[in-house]
Amino acid sequence: MIRYDVADAVATITLDRPDAMNSLTAELKTALLEALRKAAADSGVRAVLLTGSGRAFCAGQDLREHAANLEAGRGLADTVREHYNPIVQLITTMDKPVVAAVNGVAAGAGAALAFACDLRVASEKTRFALAFSGIGLAPDSGASWTLQRLVGLGRATELLLLGEPVSAERALELGLVTRVVPAADVVESARELAVRLAQGPTKAYAATKRALAYAAAHPLAESLALEADLQDACAATDDHVRATASFLAKEQPVFHGR
Structure with missing residues (x-):
């Protein structure tokens, strides 16, 4: 089935x-x-x-x-x-x-x-x-x-x-x-x-899904607060660190989902 x-x-x-x-x-x-x-x-x-x-x-x-x-x-x-x-x-x-x-x-x-x-x-x-x-x-x-x-x-x-x-x-x-x-x-x-x-930044996608669902039912101030928390978490990921370095090197980033 x-x-x-x-x-x-x-x-x-x-x-x-x-x-x-x-x-x-x-x-x-x-x-x-x-x-x-x-x-x-x-x-x-x-x-x-x-x-x-x-x-x-x-x-x-x-x-x-x-x-x-x-x-x-x-x-x-x-x-x-x-x-x-x-x-x-x-x-x-x-x-x-x-x-x-x-x-x-x-x-x-x-x-x-x-x-x-x-x-x-x-x-x-x-x-x-x-x-x-x-x-x-x-x-x-x-x-x-x-x-x-x-x-x-x-x-x-x-x-x-x-x-x-x-x-x-x-x-x-x-x-x-x-x-x-x-x-x-x-x-x-x-x-x-x-x-x-x-092939993309899996943790960033997860954070995006969470932010959208939350913002649909919460005021702006609370949504902004969650965005800040989620951004802190994403900024600490290996994908973000590597993607930033790739951008500065004018290279295409490769994401590993972590």
Whole structure:
């Protein structure tokens, strides 16, 4: 259900239920969280690439499994708290860049997983569907948090209330994705981006992610204080010291992620 590969300091995590459009069962969600934890803990991994197999990135919650849970008197609360919340929390706080290769349909929680990533490369065939309200649900998987930070409160409200599909072109206009490429190139294009990040200053990227998340919910004075603390930490890294020397020598810096 999950394919996990590491090359060029990039961990590629592939949702692998193509016949079910990579919809999320409890088993798949558990495997995804384990794969993300593995990538986060591996010092040899400096960037993560998340994608899906077949024609979809992820169609969201597996509704067959969900219907069975409803019949058994179980709702979504357990899986939201046990699976979706820790998955999104880990993606957004991981001390490494996470790139999504959105190779097709991304719906519901599947779209939210893409939005939680730091950068998104979309296929021209990608369609995002914030389909929560269409089945009588509120957003989950961090969509209420990530979406308005990407497109603003007004657009996020529109997308979540109306639930209308968003094409790749429209997603690019709104700022939901970083770039749109031909379908045949989406994984390779996203991988090239992930490799580029994996060759960069990993600790500085981690500090940047932390600073952005903090500043989104804190006043300027507090954000400035955290920036100063993070800058002190980054200034002490081997990457910064070496990059400064390279700059003065008019050489291209080589980063080692430490």
